[in-house]
Amino acid sequence: MSNSTDVFVIGGGPAGSTFANLAARRGFSVAMCEKDEHPRFHIGESLLPMNLPILEQLGVLDRVERIGVPKLGADFTMSNSGDEALTYLFDRSLGDNPDHAFEVRRSEFDQLLFEASREAGVDARERTRVSDVTRLDDGTHRITTIDSDGVEQSWSARFVVDASGRDTFMSASRGWKSRNPKHASAAVYAHFRGVERRPGENEGNISIYWFEQGWIWMIPLRDDVMSVGAVCYPDYVRTRRGSLETFLLSTLNGIDEARERMLTAELASEVQATGNYSYLSSRMSGPGFLMIGDAYTFIDPVFSSGVYLAMTSAASGIDVAEAWLSGGGLRYKLACRRHERYMRRGISAFSWFIYRFSTPAMRFLMSNPHNRLGIVDGVVSMLAGDVFNNGSVRRRLSLFKAIYAVAWLGSFRDSLAARRRKRESVQQSAHGAA
Numbered sequence: 555m556s557n558s559t560d561v562f563v564i565g566g567g568p569a570g571s572t573f574a575n576l577a578a579r580r581g582f583s584v585a586m587c588e589k590d591e592h593p594r595f596h597i598g599e600s601l602l603p604m605n606l607p608i609l610e611q612l613g614v615l616d617r618v619e620r621i622g623v624p625k626l627g628a629d630f631t632m633s634n635s636g637d638e639a640l641t642y643l644f645d646r647s648l649g650d651n652p653d654h655a656f657e658v659r660r661s662e663f664d665q666l667l668f669e670a671s672r673e674a675g676v677d678a679r680e681r682t683r684v685s686d687v688t689r690l691d692d693g694t695h696r697i698t699t700i701d702s703d704g705v706e707q708s709w710s711a712r713f714v715v716d717a718s719g720r721d722t723f724m725s726a727s728r729g730w731k732s733r734n735p736k737h738a739s740a741a742v743y744a745h746f747r748g749v750e751r752r753p754g755e756n757e758g759n760i761s762i763y764w765f766e767q768g769w770i771w772m773i774p775l776r777d778d779v780m781s782v783g784a785v786c787y788p789d790y791v792r793t794r795r796g797s798l799e800t801f802l803l804s805t806l807n808g809i810d811e812a813r814e815r816m817l818t819a820e821l822a823s824e825v826q827a828t829g830n831y832s833y834l835s836s837r838m839s840g841p842g843f844l845m846i847g848d849a850y851t852f853i854d855p856v857f858s859s860g861v862y863l864a865m866t867s868a869a870s871g872i873d874v875a876e877a878w879l880s881g882g883g884l885r886y887k888l889a890c891r892r893h894e895r896y897m898r899r900g901i902s903a904f905s906w907f908i909y910r911f912s913t914p915a916m917r918f919l920m921s922n923p924h925n926r927l928g929i930v931d932g933v934v935s936m937l938a939g940d941v942f943n944n945g946s947v948r949r950r951l952s953l954f955k956a957i958y959a960v961a962w963l964g965s966f967r968d969s970l971a972a973r974r975r976k977r978e979s980v981q982q983s984a985h986g987a988a
């Protein structure tokens with residue numbers, strides 16, 4: 555038997571649930587299949603302030619407030635330097651953006667978004683994996699799904715959205731996916747109890763520690779749990795001989811400031827790793843389909859932009875689906891072009907900072923901020939996720955880039971060495987698994 559729907563969404567993570575919810579609210583029939591069952595663990599727990607308007611649009615902001623820890627900003631520390639952590643608070647971002655975000659357990663957050671899509675009228679199914687998507691001559695797509703009992707079903711959809719995350723269902727199977735030639739990193743992470751939090755209102759802030767081989771995150775979650783992870787050059791991760799746990803603990807032990815906060819810490823989950831995860835797809839859309847969130851690209855978690863970009867690509871992509879469903883043609887082409895340009899603008903604003911995050915010049919500028927001409931306010935706005943439309947943010951980020959160029963030249967030898975180190979790491983990771 556074949557089910558028929560206007561929109562079919564592959565994957566029920568933040569991107570898929572957002573798209574499905576908004577498409578149903580526009581009156582389309584929507585089916586979404588998720589291969590796992592919620593609640594399930596997922597990494598990516600720190601949200602950005604600019605996420606909040608989307609959560610409001612989905613009608614779930616109050617529920618996220620209940621499960622989340624308020625996050626007023628981010629602090630950065632150069633490890634083993636003896637320097638104080640430097641805190642960037644979102645309340646100084648430009649415009650009237652929200653002055654806070656939330657840290658969330660993704661098991662709870664993703665479940666909540668998935669359920670909200672059901673409430674909006676989506677036929678949302680769990681434990682159901684998409685195994686094939688084929689475009690038919692009449693322009694529709696035939697989708698095959700398999701549930702956990704092994705039962706196959708066939709679907710007919712007028713528009714398909716790939717929100718399958720790192721599985722990259724469409725781009726991997728169609729040969730559109732490639733490694734990011736400019737970036738490579740791998741991560742090892744776990745939950746701990748008993749990690750010291752920042753004092754007072756800042757207790758929910760994310761902490762970032764630069765170290766020789768990469769950087770560390772600490773994300774405070776509810777019930778005294780702290781998500782702690784090390785994002786490293788893949789060649790450093792390949793030096794691991796013992797267990798992941800030993801590797802993570804010895805990495806953390808080498809960082810004075812992290813060790814001090816973890817004196818009474820106990821592991822509260824298994825330690826997990828994600829190999830080199832930086833990739834892109836050569837296509838974002840095509841006749842009757844769109845890729846959103848990590849299914850299209852993922853660069854690096856350093857600015858906690860993943861969930862925000864995933865949900866933004868879903869919210870912006872609705873117009874693409876609508877243009878196709880109301881006849882396609884030129885209107886569809888224009889909608890695709892508008893959406894792709896919009897998404898690329900945001901992604902490239904984050905990428906510029908991500909690619910340079912571990913350079914001596916960036917460490918220096920982020921640790922010694924001077925707010926001449928509101929440049930720091932512009933950087934804070936970027937940290938809050940305001941990277942799409944705000945001209946005054948873009949102007950300040952351009953000024954920051956000019957200052958960065960001067961700082962890069964000022965630390966010429968170290969900068970060149972860092973560039974060489976990164977290039978080697980990217981090349982090595984292209985020739986072997988991280």
Ligand SMILES: Cc1cc2nc3c(=O)[nH]c(=O)nc-3n(C[C@H](O)[C@H](O)[C@H](O)COP(=O)(O)OP(=O)(O)OC[C@H]3O[C@@H](n4cnc5c(N)ncnc54)[C@H](O)[C@@H]3O)c2cc1C
Pocket residue numbers: 564565566567568569570587588589590596597598599600601682683684685717718719720721723741743783828831846847848849852855858859860861862864
């Ligand atoms: C180490 C690390 C740390 C990170 N930290 C942060 C952070 O602090 N903040 C942040 O915002 N982001 C972070 N991210 C990024 C974040 O995890 C992702 O960007 C985000 O989850 C993307 O959402 P998505 O909906 O596109 O994909 P996902 O959340 O991965 O959802 C995709 C869903 O599709 C399902 N699926 C896959 N294939 C199929 C199939 N064939 N059929 C049916 N279902 C399928 C999967 O089971 C999954 O539930 C981090 C990433 C990494 C690797």
